[in-house]
Amino acid sequence: MDIRGKVVIVTGASSGIGEATARRFGGEGAKVVLAARRVERLEALAQEINSMNTGAKTLVVQADLSKLEDIQRMINETLEKxxxxxxxxxxxxxxxxxxxxxxxxxxxxxxxFDVNVMGVIQTTRQALPVMIKQRSGHIINMCSMAGLVGTPTYTIYSACKHAVHGFSEALRREVEPWGIHVSMIYPGGVVTEFAQHAGIRRKTKATTPKALLLTADQVGEAVVKLTRKPRAMWIIPWVWTFSVWMNRHLNWLVDRATVNRFTIPEREEELKAD
Incomplete structure (x- = not known):
């Protein structure tokens, strides 16, 4: 797909991966719809994209993706412009x-669940009739390694991403005859504001190795590449595919390693108290 002039909606565009992805599409000359709750950040990003001299255009939409009325307004404003x-x-x-x-x-x-699952489903549901009428379109769902490999303290986040995986897989087979692509991208650890807002508390040093950490811009670049050459799913960096294989075929070993190296050390005081 030639990205120049294409209309691209990026949700969660006020920071992190969403911001980097929107910036990348702007650099390609796309018409980028920036959607998130923090409108002042969106406006600053829109100004940056508009000054790139790539022919890019922007639309800022303040939206809470847990609210159907905000999603509908985002789609309507996109079509109007x-x-x-x-x-x-x-x-x-x-x-x-x-x-x-x-x-x-x-x-x-x-x-x-309201944002991570229902937000994805409802946004896709509102955009889909437009793409069906066009007989073209590409839906890219930001998944996570947590959607393929369950990790302690990630129970709900992991459940959400597993749900998005199942939704995306079924939808891909549902809309392919209309010329619509559905892709899932699975980043490993990414340096963003996510950890600051996730309430992460760790006693152990069980973290993603620095060599495997991605920047938000690297993920944004991957999204653009995925738009040019659609594929069903993409795990980045590729080395994480080994973790997925281990989790599927040597599940017992992953259980033992995770419990012994993470769960027990993290909950040591509670276990002693009992």
Missing amino acids: FGRIDVLVNNAGFGRLDWLEKLDPLKDIQAQ
Whole structure:
């Protein structure tokens, strides 16, 4: 796909992967719809993209992706300004990482499903009739390695990303006859604001090796590449495919390693108290 002039919606565009992805599309001369709650950040990004001299155009839409009325307004404003939707990047999402019994039922559990799952489904549902009418389009869902390999303290976030995986896989087989692509991208560890807002508390040093950490811009670049050459799913960096294989074929070994090296050390004080 030639990206210049294409209409691209990027949700969660105010920071991190969404911001980097929108910037990358702007650099390619796309018409970029920037959607998120923090409108002042979107406006600053729009100004940056408009000054690139690539022919890019922008539309800023303040939207809470957990609210259907905001999603519908985003789609309507996109059509009013640009008349079509070529690419939808479902990136908006957040995590609250802790032991399940410590997560708040509404603020931590329900809220994650509202944005990370229902936000993706409802946004896709609103954009899909447009793409069907066009008989073209590309839906890119930002997944996570947590959607392929379950990790302690990621229970709800992992469940959300597993749900998006299943949704994307079924949808791909549903809309392919209309010329619509559905892709999933699975980044490993990414340096973003995610960790700052996820409530991560660690006693151990069980973290992603620095050599495997991605920048938001690297993920944004991968999204653009995926738009040019669609594929069903892409794990980045590729080395994480080994973890997926291990989790599927040597699940018992992954269980033992995770529990012994992470869960028990992290919960040592609680285990002693019991």
